[in-house]
Amino acid sequence: MSKKIWASMSILLILAMVLTACASATPAPTEEPASVATEAPVATEVPVATEEPTAVPTEEPAPTEAVVEPEATLRIWADDTRTPILLDLADEFLAEYNVALVVEDLGRVQDIRAQVIIAVPAGEGPDIYLGVHDWLGALVESGLVAPIDLGDKQDEFVESALEAFTYTDGQLYGVPYDTENLGFFYNTELVTEVPTTWDEVLEVGRALKAEGKATYAIAIAGDPGYNSLPMQTAFGGYVFGKNEAGAWNPDDVGLDSEGMVEAVDWMVKAVDEGLMPDTTDYETGHQLFETGEIPFLMAGPWALDRIRASGVPYAVTSFPDNGAPFLGVQGFMVNPLSENVLLAQAFLTEYVATEELMQTLYETGLRPSAFKSVLATTEDPDLKAMGEAGASAIPMPNIPEMGSVWSAWNNGITLALTKQQTPAESMADAAQQVRDLIKGALAGMVNLPGSYQTKAGCGADWDPACEATAMTEGDDGKFTLTAQIPAGEYEFKVALDGDWKVNYGSDGALDGPNYALSLAADSTVTFVYDPETHLVEVTTE
Amino acid sequence: MASSASTNIPQKPASSTNPALPRLVRLALLVIIDAAIIWFLNRLVTLGYYPLAAVFLVILLFVNVVLLRQEAYPLRWMIVGLVLMTLFVIYPILFTVWVAFTNYGEGHLITQEQAVDQILQAKYLPETGKAYSWTAYKSPDGSYALWLKDAEGSTFLALPGEPLSQPQPGEAGIGELDDKGIPKTIEGYQRLNAIVAATDKNLTQILFGEEGTTIQVRSPSEAAELLPLYVFDAEADAMINQQTGVVYSNIRGSFTSPTGQQLRPGFIASVQLQNFKDFFVSPALRGPMVRIVTWNFAFAFFSLLLNFSLGLLIAIVYNEPGFPFKKLIRSLLIIPYTVPALITILIWRSMLNPELGVIDRALENMFGWAPPWFTDQLWAKVAILIVNLWLSYPYFMLICSGALQSISEDYYAAAQVDGASPWQQFWNITLPLLLVAVGPLLVASFTFNFNNFNLIYLFNAGGPPIAGTPTPAGHTDILISYVYNLAFSGSRGVNYGFASAITIVIFFIVGTITLFQFRYTRMWEEVSENV
Incomplete structure (x- = not known):
């Protein structure tokens, strides 16, 4: 019995193999070119198809016309605001260069990173993807982004944006299109004269509070590290220092620097006096400002829509005491494992780095542009002011060690604000945590x-x-x-x-x-x- | 599937009388299934997913054995379930175990093969080498010519295998120059725009100029006399820098020089027990473990106690016959269970907000004081328990209501005859009989809460922070949320290897607790006796 079973089983398997062989015999010879050819010649928006490359439309090219098969296909991963803009380029690009653009909408820019990390190593990544410059640490170290040479076009970009996309090896890894940083918002009804120092900010708040017109002077809205950086830098605080070559130096952690401790001490005193809430909740800070309960707020361009909608009379200006926020820069990056690295780079330098497209990207993105000529003609007063506040902004360190900073930094400030430790203690602990994490397990x-x-x-x-x-x-x-x-x-x-x-x-x-x-x-x-x-x-x- | 074929002919008493037809159908089906799996196997092998292919091979053999052998007949009813379990439970577990012994994570995401390919693409410009800007021309037969311009502005014509020449317009078929000094035409060639030229994937591989000083296209704006920077020595598993002669040997997934310089990118490599060692030995990563584990147990225990007590209380109250609006109230009480926990947690978060929250504002107005839910460690823990109570009591209310109805009225009648008080009835009849039914669910609930990442992470991400710890940690952090921070936002971004190692450790912790509970409560035995 048992022998019979094994015999029939092997016959079955052979049968099955023959069956599969027949099935795969037909497409096999065409497999190589098919992978390019069947990816629809006309650009198509594909909703998040990250796991399966085969999800790209596989319709045969329309047989009625003698359509020339595109020479190559460029796949781009973009977010929901930029996808339509890039899709608009597709027809023209196909007609002009015979290259099909496939643009896939991955939702928010922030969501693209996680997909890149999984899809690119598996060989299923796009040729080009959008991203933020502070991902470079992880992406460059993991080999998921290729350097880009902008050539002559380099001079047309805002310098700080290019600096942000330059890694410690001195190479540029992205074509930036817009920048974002905190701006200093004030309520124009409550504040008549814009303060130029942080002490004046408290002064204004104190007076308003005495009159019963305000609850606090200012609130930190969001994670306290990032969202109060303009206060910290005003006192000389910093996160990472730079080495002689001007690159970020992960061995110089500034969380316990004198300026940083002084800044946190200043914040604690403001909380003690009741001029600042000890919570650093994003929603709380914004609601307080939008309901006119606080005259000042540090907020980014992402909050412009909600602040405008709230109807509160406001204006944006630069930070007191030359306080500097972090600068975040978004840009296009090239997948080094793609077959079309040169084409992707050529597309970015020749086709994307143009005033026309940068203008379109600026208009839909509502962020200060990273392209000089577009930035110069920015009319929106808020974005203009934010851009000016950003002139002194510090590009967020793009080294992987920055990942070790965030929670220790936030915790350090929170512990001081809630009186569980003195600023000196809490920031010293935070700096030590960061140093230990950077040293890693082998400290x-x-x-x-x-x-x-x-x-x-x-x-x-x-x-x-x-x-x-x-x-x-x-x-x-x-x-x-x-x-x-x-x-x-x-x-x-x-x-x-x-x-x-x-x-x-x-x-x-x-x-x-x-x-x-x-x-x-x-x-x-x-x-x-x-x-x-x-x-x-x-x-x- | 096969047996459904045999049931299609119900007149025949058993398949033995005329087995030919169903047998054939069954075999045909099997061939189709085999064909599908083999086709899939073939795809997996070509794509290089060998481990998954191995799993499919096992599935293939299993399916055949089960469908062909009479002894395996009962297994036929479970075949789909077993296959799915292999694919979606066992395979991921094995994969996790494998990852736990590697450095898979940011900085080490690609395979060594991919990393070597990428490093070998690196080129360098020797000191005597020159760089040019380029314009490509293509002849109908597909060969290329480059018009080069160096930093001083001199121009050259480069052809593969021939020395550079400096023809003037009019010579050698060179046409008129445009305003950038680039010929509009070259005889026999067509001028290409940079993008069109770049569509040819092989352009960067073509060597222009004569041997010895060949020129390659490096980027859309530059072509140069490049040489490969590294050579891979497969035997020594090392990269050799051609410019400096430095040898970069493979140390745990990075090619590293004797002075510690690492070539980018790194790749996945085995690190043996390193991830486990880091977790147990390294003071920098271990953090305030005792504190976190203590709170983890307390959280799971008190959650269970409170949620079960409230659920039981409500169930008993509404189990009373003749309670007015029983159905309506019971339906209302189930609502928290039907709203997605995500929404509920965020709503609680804003209700407890110290500046704007309804609860805090109300308390503030009534008593002039409201608990600092997010900044004080004790109140933060209380808040977590309250939110969890709100989320889970309807579940216990539901299961207790069901279990209560299954307790026979006779026991109570007998107890009343004996003169037992309601309290005595509860402790001696209701609770013991109830626990038999809901005991396993209590254990499950404890385990669930032990790993209740959603609640902690969404409510306050483990805050408020603990002062003076070696690694950032919060007072309400449980093991899983603390570990999440360590592995995914701690040091160098995502670290899957470390995360997997800790997952395995947590699996053993939870597994031990569960086993102990089952043993201690003798749950399995009790249940089976009652059924």
Whole structure:
């Protein structure tokens, strides 16, 4: 019985295979070109089809006319406001260059990132996608965005926008189209003279409160880190410093800098005096301003619609004390795993980076443009003012370490505002949390990376995070490592925290020269590291 | 499917008398199913999804064995369920376990193959190399010519395999120059716009000029004498920089130089137990674990206690015959259960808002004080429990009402004869009999609340923050919300490997609790005895 079953089963399987072979035989030869050709020659809006590339319309080209098959297809992922604009280009682009544009609407710009992270590595990403510049850290490190060379067009873009899309390697990774930053809103009915310092802001609020016209002077609306940055920077606070080359320096965390603590202290005093609520809820802040209960608010262009709709008399201006908000820049990015990288880049530099299209993008987006000539002719007074407030804005750091900052930063300010810690304590804790998160799980590790490591049980040489050569701390505060090393010539160095960022050479100096280790015979080597002098003593047996 | 064919002929007492027809139908069906699966398998293998292909292979064998072997007959009724469970439960679990041992996450999202391809595309311009702006010309037979212009403004004509030349207009078929100094025509070629030229995927691969100093198109604005920057040494699993000679060896998913420079991008690589070690050993990631776990248990326990007590109370009250408007009130009480939790949580959030919320404003007006629901740790916890009570009591009300009706009236009659008070009746009859029926649901509810991420995250995202912790954490953070912050917004963006590792740890915690509860309450045995 059992034999019979297996026999019939194998016959069945063969039958089935024949069946599938027949089925796949016909499309097989045409498969390669078909993947391009069947992607509708006319641009079609495809509602979120991220998982399956086959969801792109597969209709055969209309047989009635002798339609020339498009030379190539460019797939673009855009948000709901920009999709129609890009779709409008499609017919013209197809006629002119014989390249089909397929624009897919992914909802909000913020939602595109998560899709990119999944679809691009799977080889199903678009050729071009929209995004925000502070994704660069993750995208560049993961190899999901290709550099772009704007050539002569570079001069036509706002410098801070280009700076935002430039990664630490000095390369540009996006074609920016608009920028956004907080602006300083004030109620024109309550405020007659625009304050030029933060103390004056409180002054105005104090007077209004005494008259019973206002509940508070100002409120922080939203996560306190980002939304009170203009206050922090006015006192000299910062998040990350920059190195000599002008790139963000993740080792210089400024959350506990003097200016930052001073700024938070100022906020706490404002809360104590009842001039600022201790909650930093987005909705609360906006409602207070929209109902005329507070004369000042820091808000971004995303809130313009609701503030206009509320009917509150308002105007936008630059921040007191030259306070600087963060600048966020949106732009087009190119997928490096796409087959059409050069075409995508050419499309962006030749076709998108034009005044006409940038003007259209500005008109629908309601954000200050990143294109100089469009920005210069901006008529909307609010956006103009916001653009001016943004002139001094700091591009949001685009390094991956910024991801470690947000919650610690927000928590630090919240803890101070709610009186659970003093500003100095809470910001020192926050800065320490950020430093630890940046160091990662290996914070505290002392290691001796070198050319001997593979022989001592590591997967590779020169690995500062290899567990097998991590040193252990003794009671005397010195670190030791004992290893069996075969005869040979070796080099090594001291590295802290499982990383090369802090490493000491044979002279005990940062980034100093390698130690040399020469073993005539296989030996047991004991290394002792003194954290005071940063020197290593080697004894061999 | 196969058996439905046999039931189509109900006159025949059993398929044994005339098995030929249903058998054939069954086999035909099987062939179709096999064909579909094999076709799918084929697709998966070509796309390179080997693990999923392996799962489909297992499914294929399973389906065939079950449909062909008589001993496996009972399994036929479950075949669809088992296949779906393999695909949507077991496979994802195995995948999670695999991810837990890798560094899959931002910075390590693509495969090594993809990363190597990308790194090998990097080119460099040697010190003596020159860069030009370019215009492409294409001949009808598909070959290209480039008109190059260097930084000083001199122009060149470049053809594949031939030395650069500097023809003037009129020579060598060069036509008139336009206002940018680029010939409008070249004999035998057609001038291409940058976009049209870029539609040819191979353009960047063509080497122009003579051997030794070949020129390649690098970007829409630049062509240069480029050389590949890296060479991949597959044996040593290392990248070698051609310009500097530095060797970048593969260390946990990044090509790393001896001085610690890493080539971008990184790729997915195995990190063995590193993710688990990070969670248990690293002080930077472990955070205020004891505190979070304590609150996690307290939250799950008090939620269960409060929700069950209120649900039971209401059920008992409305179980009383002759209660006026019973049906109406009962329907109204179910409403919180029918509104999506997402909406309810957000509504509560705004009702408890200290500045604008209805509840806080009302309390403020009546007593001159309202609890700081979002800034004080105790009140934040109370608020969480209140919202959870609102969300869950209708569920317990429903199941208790059902269970109460199944308790025989005879017990109460007997108890009354014995002179038991209503209180005694409740403790000795109602509760024990009720618990038999709803006990497993209580365990399920505890487990659910133990991982009730939605509530915590939507209500206050774990706030208010705890002061002085090594990693950011909040007083109402439960394990899953704390871990979510660590793995998805903590350090370097999304870290799937770490998230999977912690998920597995949480699975074991919850699994142990559940097992213990089932053992302790002897739930399975009791239930089966009663059924």
